[in-house]
Amino acid sequence: MSQIKACLFDLDGVLVDTAKYHFIAWRRLAEELGFTFTEADNERLKGVSRMASLDILLEIGGLTPAEAEKLEMAAKKNAWYVEYISAMDHTEILPGALKLLQELRQNGIKIALGSASKNAMMILDNTGLTPFFDVIIDGTKTVNAKPDPEVFLMGARELGVTPAEAVVFEDAEAGVEAAMRAGMRSIGIGSPAQLGQANIVVPSLADFHLAQLRDLETDASRI
Structure with missing residues (x-):
């Protein structure tokens, strides 16, 4: 197995607690549109782009608005979200x-960031995490959402490593699948029931130890 030379991190739900703000903003939009959006519904949005998330929300509400209306809805949700995350800090x-x-x-x-978020730079700056990253790949640089591997392949390329030398940290099924499709090993952050395809699953980064990266280098069972 290849030596691990790089780690690529998703942002929401892995490094910072922004997932709750996405949920609050999507729920607010659903209420305005006249239906209920639950935390269980929100699970379907993990690791998914903004417009794809809106499509899922509208499917739940049984609505089929015109494209122009959808763009307005997405912009409104994002404005609410940005309002919420603007007050974030290192806590x-x-x-x-x-x-x-x-x-x-x-x-x-x-270290690279591999996130679908178009607000990643604001979040990293507000929380003081920006200096840790050699490369930042976010939703402003990519075209295809996870489970497409684009974001991780781009990150590895900019870091100057091969996919086999990279490990992805993800909290979403779509993200773990993207890592697999990129030819990278992955660490799932969350539930084994949801993230069982990952090489290792831990409840949070607090439960992950650097020695486990070295274990992955000698584990030829899955990549």
């Missing part, structure tokens, strides 16, 4: 994230 970094990023940096492992 919303998830447990274990800062420690792991520091350890990776100290061990010479390259």
Whole structure:
């Protein structure tokens, strides 16, 4: 197995607690449109682009608006979301994230962001995480949403590593699938029931230890 030279991180639900703000904004839009959007519904939106998320929400509400209306809805939801995340600070970094990023940096492992979020830079700047990243690939640079592997392949290319030398940290099924399609190993953050395709699944980054990366280098069972 190849030596691990780089780690690529999803943002929402892995490094920072922004997922709740997406949910609040989508729920607010659904209420305005006259239907209920639940936390269970929100699970379907994890790792999915903004317009694809809107399509899922509209499907739940049984609505088929014109394209121009959809663009207005997406813009409105995003404006609410940006309003919420503008007040974020370092206290919303998830447990274990800062420690792991520091350890990776100290061990010479390259670090990239691989997120569908178009607001990633604002979030990283507000939380003070920006300096940890060698490369930032977000929704402003990619065309295809996960499970397409574009975001991770682009990150590896800009880091100067092969897919086999990279490990992805993800909290969404679509993200784990994207990592697999990219030819990368993955660490699932969350439930084994949802993220069972990942090489390792832990409840949070606080439960992940650097030694587990080295274990992956010698585990030839899955990539």
